[in-house]
Amino acid sequence: MKQALYFGVLSVLLAGCSQFKTNKQAASIPVNLESHVQAHNDDVLADVPTSSPKIVTSDSRTMLLGKWYGIRKTGDGGQKEWLTERSADGTYRVDFRSTAKNGDVRSQSEVGFWGVSGGTYFRIFRGWVTVEGMKPADPHNADHYDAYAIQSLNDSYFTYKHVVRDHLYTVKKMPADFRLPVTVKSESNEPLTFSF
Numbered sequence: 001m002k003q004a005l006y007f008g009v010l011s012v013l014l015a016g017c018s019q020f021k022t023n024k025q026a027a028s029i030p031v032n033l034e035s036h037v038q039a040h041n042d043d044v045l046a047d048v049p050t051s052s053p054k055i056v057t058s059d060s061r062t063m064l065l066g067k068w069y070g071i072r073k074t075g076d077g078g079q080k081e082w083l084t085e086r087s088a089d090g091t092y093r094v095d096f097r098s099t100a101k102n103g104d105v106r107s108q109s110e111v112g113f114w115g116v117s118g119g120t121y122f123r124i125f126r127g128w129v130t131v132e133g134m135k136p137a138d139p140h141n142a143d144h145y146d147a148y149a150i151q152s153l154n155d156s157y158f159t160y161k162h163v164v165r166d167h168l169y170t171v172k173k174m175p176a177d178f179r180l181p182v183t184v185k186s187e188s189n190e191p192l193t194f195s196f
Contacts (some may be wrong), residue, residue, distance in 0.1 A: 019023075028151045060153055061116045067178055068158055068171040077101035083180045084171065086114055092123065107180075112137075121148045121160050 064086050071081045078101050084094040093112040098106045109129040111179040115122055125144040137144050148160035151168070159170045 021186075057116050057118060060121075060150065063153055063155065064114075064116065064158065065120070067174040067176065069174045069178065070169055070171040071181075072100070072169075076160060081180060082171075083174070083178070090115060093129075095180045117149045120163075121150055123148075 025029045065088055067083055067085045069081070069083050071079060073079050078099050081097045081099075084092055084182055090113050091111065092113050093109060096108045096110070098108075102108075109126060110127070111129060111134070112126040113124040123146045125137050126139075126148070127134050129135075147163045148169075149163055151159040151161055153159070156173050157170060158173070159168065161168045
């Protein structure tokens, strides 16, 4: 009986894991991460499923822990980088670094809660981290609650699509010691390093 139960559970787990899109990527971080992520985005766009893949929630939740890095060009010729760190207690922190076309750099840090249910990844934004401490967000603002359809997820890349805005994002898994350079000034709207 135990052996039959074991093989039954194992077959369900394997079936769920087989739904993940797998890419054979080099384990090292590419020299030009921006073009590498963009190339991955192009590959994913060509193969985006019409519905979310069947995903075992506990597996995807475990895979999403840790630090994930993203970068994209902005409409004004600059670029925006972000580093999201998800913790097992359901909290997240995301550090943003925006570089304008003229070279000016701004940083911002946000915190909140995150989770996964089936093929949906969600975030609840709770506030900003500033020099003075935590600045809470308005919990009545509907824009502070986001849901994303998981497009693909493996040990190296995570691609997800905002269910309302239809924006597609791809991020790369980073080592635990990876950090974005953060610009800290004395104004209240500038970030401060923060740990959960």
